[in-house]
Amino acid sequence: MPPVSFLEIPPAEKKLIQRRLLSWFGKRKRDLPWRRTKDAYRIWLSEIMLQQTRVAAVIPYYARFLEKFPAVQALARAKTESVLARWAGLGYYSRARNLQRAAREIVAGHGGKFPSEYEEALALPGIGRYTAAAVLSIAYEKPLAVLDGNVARVLARIGAVRGDLRAPALWRSLEAEAQDLLAQKTPGDWNQAMMELGATVCTPKSPHCKECPVSRWCQAQKLGIAAQIPDGRRKRATVKLTLAAGVLLDPQGNTLLLRHENGDGALFSHLWQFPALETSARAASDLKKYLQNQLGIAARCALTPLKTARHAVTFRDIRVRPFLIHVERLPDYDGARRVLLHQLADLPISNLTRKIADAAIHAVKKID
Numbered sequence: 001m002p003p004v005s006f007l008e009i010p011p012a013e014k015k016l017i018q019r020r021l022l023s024w025f026g027k028r029k030r031d032l033p034w035r036r037t038k039d040a041y042r043i044w045l046s047e048i049m050l051q052q053t054r055v056a057a058v059i060p061y062y063a064r065f066l067e068k069f070p071a072v073q074a075l076a077r078a079k080t081e082s083v084l085a086r087w088a089g090l091g092y093y094s095r096a097r098n099l100q101r102a103a104r105e106i107v108a109g110h111g112g113k114f115p116s117e118y119e120e121a122l123a124l125p126g127i128g129r130y131t132a133a134a135v136l137s138i139a140y141e142k143p144l145a146v147l148d149g150n151v152a153r154v155l156a157r158i159g160a161v162r163g164d165l166r167a168p169a170l171w172r173s174l175e176a177e178a179q180d181l182l183a184q185k186t187p188g189d190w191n192q193a194m195m196e197l198g199a200t201v202c203t204p205k206s207p208h209c210k211e212c213p214v215s216r217w218c219q220a221q222k223l224g225i226a227a228q229i230p231d232g233r234r235k236r237a238t239v240k241l242t243l244a245a246g247v248l249l250d251p252q253g254n255t256l257l258l259r260h261e262n263g264d265g266a267l268f269s270h271l272w273q274f275p276a277l278e279t280s281a282r283a284a285s286d287l288k289k290y291l292q293n294q295l296g297i298a299a300r301c302a303l304t305p306l307k308t309a310r311h312a313v314t315f316r317d318i319r320v321r322p323f324l325i326h327v328e329r330l331p332d333y334d335g336a337r338r339v340l341l342h343q344l345a346d347l348p349i350s351n352l353t354r355k356i357a358d359a360a361i362h363a364v365k366k367i368d
Contacts, residue, residue: 084348098126150198
């Protein structure tokens with residue numbers, strides 16, 4: 001695998017690359033809320049939220065989360081359920097759990113301040129090499145280069161590097177080259193400029209080479225292969241699942257929610273969910289048996305079909321067949337929660353559960 005070609009660029013040229021990109025960033029950067037602060041907690045929060053999530057989706061969650069937890073101390077002392085409720089809908093809930101675990105470690109062991117040393121930051125739950133470098137460079141101006149998908153793509157195109165960029169040896173090479181090109185005096189702005197370039201100009205498909213401030217040094221652009229780099233990654237085959245879910249409803253409008261901490265709740269992010277199971281073509285029959293065996297609901301209970309919901313989680317394509325089930329009394333079940341159907345938004349629930357709830361609320365309104 002050929003190495004990235006930055007080391008062949010004379011030091012004076014590297015300085016010119018740095019000046020060009022930093023000047024471009026100063027003029028063209030997006031006005032994002034986490035770019036208006038040097039508070040390590042807020043920068044860290046944004047980096048965690050932005051993992052595998054689009055900027056536009058993160059902005060409202062970022063604001064709402066900080067309204068509830070404006071400082072690391074507030075996050076550390078909060079109930080986990082309250083943290084998850086503010087995260088609900090953003091997905092990848094292990095991020096929120098690790099965020100709070102790290103906050104508690106920061107309060108207990110670092111005086112309530114995000115550590116400024118790389119190894120100490122790396123030791124926190126949910127903090128990897130990229131996140132540690134991003135927070136420390138932006139908040140504390142530590143000379144640490146970041147490497148994420150955007151930066152790796154920029155480097156690979158400049159060096160005309162083919163192959164799977166995530167392959168360990170190549171990724172380590174890219175890390176070394178990112179560090180070599182780093183603007184030592186302004187590492188925070190430099191890292192953000194590299195990420196901004198990858199996100200807005202050097203995009204995965206149809207890169208805007210004519211708008212690129214460093215295109216004169218791009219080997220892929222000169223060779224006419226920028227759109228072919230990086231090589232496509234082999235995706236995991238899609239797994240199709242069908243679930244049956246039961247929305248139990250008593251005369252007062254209360255419903256029953258369960259929470260599975262083991263593998264059974266993974267599709268619902270281990271948050272509050274309606275009783276559900278994986279099924280086949282006999283969704284209603286399978287659900288009746290499940291409700292009878294697990295919750296003691298009489299097999300003769302009527303199941304009213306609701307609007308089918310579709311949901312995608314990583315490689316899973318999920319089709320949910322929900323049913324509304326009117327009961328005189330919600331069953332007693334260890335660890336279950338009873339809540340008014342229209343108040344589910346106050347609880348930590350996944351988008352999948354929210355879709356089922358919306359279908360049930362719509363059906364109830366039609367009946368009323």
